[in-house]
Amino acid sequence: MSYLELTNIHKAFGTSVAVENFNLSVEQGEFISFLGPSGCGKTTTLRMIAGFEIPTSGYITINSNDLTYLPPNKRNVGMVFQSYALFPNMTVAENIGYGLKIAGKNKSEIATRVEEMLALIHLEDYGKRYPFQLSGGQQQRVALARALAFQPQVLLLDEPLSALDAKIRVELRMEIRRIQQTLGITTIYVTHDQEEALSLSDRIVVMSQGKMEQVGTPSEIYNFPATEFVAKFVGQINLIPVDAHEPEEGLVKVGSQVVRTAKYEILDNKPLRLAVRPEELNPGHLDGANNLSGKVDSITYLGSIVRIRVDVEGHPFSLDVFNERKLNMPVVGEQFQVNFPVDACWIL
């Protein structure tokens, strides 16, 4: 049995179903992200682990102990909130030591642990400050230290970086990963930011409309999305309606042009879509690869990347190329050839 188990979890608010048939096994020390758009049930699932919501059915165990109906203050689970939720009437040190104080630890033990935690988050000199005297990033680090100080069994983070600006977000997510690996604590991280999920996690649970769409490593999720939702939600993707040509040979038609992919099946007249990531497409013709010909529709500069949109017989393909000063850019409206490896595309 895994360290944290969520078995057949179902949660409804009245007639509205928030989480449906959720099953997940998490190993000790693993970093799992729940990734999905707003309202997909990821925060509700996290709140059920924390005890702020009770599942309508199903059960949750940590280390083989059933805590489905245990009140939040008896679970020994640390949580970091999006809005930091630091107690404004307490100093940084008092905030960090609060869980230990509640647990009845003596003052010297609390002081030692608070010092350790302050060192862990690199805020050694901030113990006597109040939350309003800290920046957003510092407040969130204190919230993290507070959630870890009483040595919880599992750490839960509910979109902890959403309220911070982009630069701090990147710094802090590396900090979170470093601390998680240092302590080896089992962590569940809720986010709608695919970059955060991909860069932090051992495994990602992609959710949509209360259901699990796919569970896998960042590489599996990105490179082998199981559903159209995952393919669209994680990263950019070209999803092009195609006609079946020779399923056994893995051939499809984009307009009049033939593309080879893995062999596929036609199920219940379900429309076929060819999926290929923009970074897999290259300009020019390449023997042995799939080659398509079209017209340049638009060119968009995205900093380090330039996205070229090519119209292939009415089907828009985006391709990403690295932005180099010497790059010879095509002109909008001119004929353009693209190629991509056979194993870089698949049928959804």
Add this chain to the structure above:
Amino acid sequence: MDQTLPPPVVPAKKSIWERLSETNWIGLVPFFAFIFFFLLLPSSNLLLKSFQDFNGNFTLSNYAVMQNPYVIKAYSVSLRVSVITSVVGGVFGFFVAYAIVLGNTPKWMRNFLMTFSGLAANFGGVPLAFSYIATLGRTGFVTAILKSICYPDPTGAQVCPFNPYDNGFNLYSMTGLVLAYTYFQFPLMVLTITPALEGLKKEWREASANLGASPWQYWRDVALPILAPSILGATLLLFGSAFGAYATAYALTGGSIYLITILIAQQIRGDVLNNPYEGYALAVGMIVIMGITILAYNVLQRRTSRWLKS
């Protein structure tokens, strides 16, 4: 050498909206005029006259009245009534506000309670006193109903044990005064403390529970310390409101309870006592007490807003 000078900088012409927004402060003129004519001017006049005798000469003798046992008693009764009603109204009002904000009260009930509080907090004076007399006075209709509840005792004689006046209650006493004051004090507390209760973040409660705290520990360690300045500030406001009340007490007790406001009125009106200058000195004493109250309120409010500005 040819030198092209940059064109002179011409200030951009301001739009009519920009010019209007610069004069928005004009809207405050009626307020400051009101404060000047009805607060600062009378208060200064009061202060000046408290240092004058009947002939307009400077004197400190008006303040000697502070040593008069009646005056000391009047201040003490006023303070006692104010403290009791502010604490009773404060506690009662806090729990009503708690029920409104955190008690899952239906929306229609919240709206009703807030509207009622807005009205009741301003329903003082003679109408309040008469409504109490009409309900709980010796011949009030609630008293009459309670009086009429009679039944035979084991010996067959009729007993009417619910007459409040047979059980020690008297509307025209300190008890009645506290009851009447509480009527406008607790809604004032509801109005003042509701925003503070609404400011308590749900995440604080959840974070404390997550750290192992029970609901009681959350209230003791987090919610009450955060609310304390607001609760104390609101209670001080109630104190000030009760301390300055006159009409309710006078209409209810007819001056039989010696409040400082009633004593001042007697001094200035001249039908019972007649030394308006001593009355002015007593009023200055009240202003000092009210000033301290307002100062304390401001200090406490500033402390809360400092905590909550993050």
